[in-house]
Amino acid sequence: MALVPYEEGGGWGARQLHSPWATYRFAGSTIRLRQDWRRLGVAAVVWDAAVVLCTYLEIGGIDLRDRSVIELGAGTGLLGIVATLLGARVTITDRAAALEFLESNVQANLPSELRLRAVVKELTWGKDLDNFPPGAFDFILGADIVYLEETFAELLQTLEHLCSEQTVILLSCRIRYERDHKFLKMLRGRFSVYEVHYDSSKDVHIYKAQKGSRKDDF
Numbered sequence: 001m002a003l004v005p006y007e008e009g010g011g012w013g014a015r016q017l018h019s020p021w022a023t024y025r026f027a028g029s030t031i032r033l034r035q036d037w038r039r040l041g042v043a044a045v046v047w048d049a050a051v052v053l054c055t056y057l058e059i060g061g062i063d064l065r066d067r068s069v070i071e072l073g074a075g076t077g078l079l080g081i082v083a084t085l086l087g088a089r090v091t092i093t094d095r096a097a098a099l100e101f102l103e104s105n106v107q108a109n110l111p112s113e114l115r116l117r118a119v120v121k122e123l124t125w126g127k128d129l130d131n132f133p134p135g136a137f138d139f140i141l142g143a144d145i146v147y148l149e150e151t152f153a154e155l156l157q158t159l160e161h162l163c164s165e166q167t168v169i170l171l172s173c174r175i176r177y178e179r180d181h182k183f184l185k186m187l188r189g190r191f192s193v194y195e196v197h198y199d200s201s202k203d204v205h206i207y208k209a210q211k212g213s214r215k216d217d218f
Helices: 012-018 037-044 048-059 078-085 096-109 112-117 149-162 178-188
Strands: 021-026 029-034 068-072 089-094 118-122 139-143 168-173 192-199 204-210
Touching: 021 048, 021 078, 029 078, 029 096, 037 096, 048 078, 048 139, 048 168, 048 192, 048 204, 068 078, 068 149, 078 089, 078 096, 078 112, 078 118, 078 139, 089 096, 096 118, 112 118, 149 178, 178 192, 178 204
Parallel strands: 068 089, 068 139, 089 118, 139 168
Antiparallel strands: 021 029, 168 204, 192 204
16 A cells, blocks of 8 residues: 555644545546545555645646556555546556545546546555556556565566556655665666656655666656
């Protein structure tokens, strides 16, 4: 699931995380997402990295129309919903425990004519990868999915399986701990990695990764 560190507190950020709803405006649509911190924890709230990557997809000059996209560790589904609204065909994935919650947000926020373009599907990194065609996606998206060090090898295995030479990986995250740097080092050992955006107001980085030495424009 989409996991990031969280410390209990009484500030505005904590109140937002514990709110049952979060509302955003992307791709000309209002997106109202259900949150459920008490039942599902960090997988069921919207984090800044997802908002930053959604903004980047919308205004960063990336054409997602009719592109095949997969989101890993989708959590609330915001990123996959926005990619669908921007014209992509999206497979929105998370672990089994989060799927019912994820599906409800996706169905509630896509108009009926777009719902067939978004599929919610179970994916635990490194497991049952044969359920996903290798190299079949134009884009792989992930927001705040780099957290548990014991999942790094499985995440990299999953990325390699899903990627072709043309696939673009976009990962948004904060770089706060030694483990974050360790993951980037592991990622660079298998992909060409470039930082393509930094939001200083939210301290969120977006990295683009591809197989080989490609540095293609979108």
